[in-house]
Every structure is written in C-alpha cells, then in structure tokens.
Amino acid sequence: MLIVILILSLIFFGIGFIVTENNAQYILSGYNTMAEEDRQKFNIKLYVPYFRNFHIVLGISMLIISLVLFYFVSSDWAGLFIVAYPIAAYIYFIWKGSQFLKDGNKKQQMASYVVMGVLFIILLFIIFMFTYSLKDNKIEIKNETLEINGDYGTKINLADIKSIHLISELPKITSKINGFAVETTKKGSFKTKDGEKVTLLINSKNNSYILIITKDNKKIYYSSKEESNQEIYTRLRKQLNLSKFRM
Structure with a gap:
C-alpha cells in the first residue's frame, strides 16, 4: 500500500511538469483535438x-493525507482515498478549467459538464461499493442452512458441511480470481500459493480464522471484525452439534 501511495503521488506531481505552452497542442487532452478556431478561444497561457x-x-x-489515513485511521480507508480523491479532484479541475474559455464556448462547456457528470457517477459508485464491501459479513444458521450474508456471501446446507475448524493463519494467497481486496479485507474467490481455489470472507486481520470445508472439498475462510472469531466458532459448535463433524 505504501508503495502504491508513493508511486501515485509522484505520478500526479510529475504530470504537472509535462505540459507546457509549446507542447500543449500535441499532448494536452482535449486541447490537442480542438480546431484552430477553438484554440484561439482558449487561454492556454493561463491554463498551463x-x-x-x-x-x-x-x-x-495525496501523499500527506494517504499517509495520515494509513497510519492513524485505517489502511482500508487509505485505499479508498487514493482511488476516490483523484476523481473528486478532477471534477473540480474540469469545472475550474472551463473558466479559461475566452468566449464561453458552449460546445466545450457542455462537454465539460458531461465529463464531470460521468466522473461524479463513478465516484458515487466507488464509494458505495467500497463501503458496502467493508461491512462485516454476519454468519448464522437458518433452516438447516449456514448463511454468511453481505458482499460475496454464501449459503451452505448443513448436510453438505464436512468439517469446521478454528485456525491461526490463512494460506498464502497469490492472486485474486474475482472479488474485493484491500489491506485487511478480502472477499471473493482467490488462489493460494499451491494453486488451490478458495473463498475468502475476511473482514479483518485476526489471530484466528474459521475454516469451513464442504463435502466436495471447497474451502471457505471467514473472520469477523465486530465479533470474536473464537466466540463465533463456539456458538456454531453449539448450534450445529458438531460432534457429528470431524474436527
């Protein structure tokens, strides 16, 4: 995460020195596709x-705020910030940049409003999906079914459960197949170092995790950020009468 923060911050910082008044007509997005007549209506000297x-x-x-969030709030929220902040910043950038149109070019202004609208929708979608994915997955038993609700949740018939274990660490994860992953939260399908496909519903890093193995040898790793995994495991044992399972 720290490397990503540093690289992105340096990229944005460096972009500021790429565009000059002399090369803007070649590399400045939007300006380089304008007709010469429209360029004359754009105050490039002030825009650069x-x-x-x-x-x-x-x-x-980005560097300062991301580091503050990473060290003093949460690495997960730092991850959201480095994605959402540039989008919000560019919405402001485009809105403020429209003032450099000398004669109020309506066509360019309309294009700016459309881009800002699209970016705003994307920003809202990212914030919604991120906050939804960070919500704790609850695990409970209903009608002979073990349910893990929330993002990438699942349902397992009790008759299909082979065993349930309380383990101290997760397997080494090498890649994400489909899902959501930040520093402490991982949900969806992942691949282990041994090439095994597993389901992770990890809401926080912990010193214990619940492993559910089905009769067809599918593995589901679960941890809660709001409850003790030990207490959840004990509760499941009582509810499931786990003497019938191989522990």
Missing part, C-alpha cells in the same frame, strides 16, 4: 500554470 499547480497540489496532498 493552473494545470501545473493543480497537479503539484494533488500529488503532495
């Missing part, structure tokens, strides 16, 4: 310093 200062501030602020 604005472009540079914006990206310098973006890079520095």
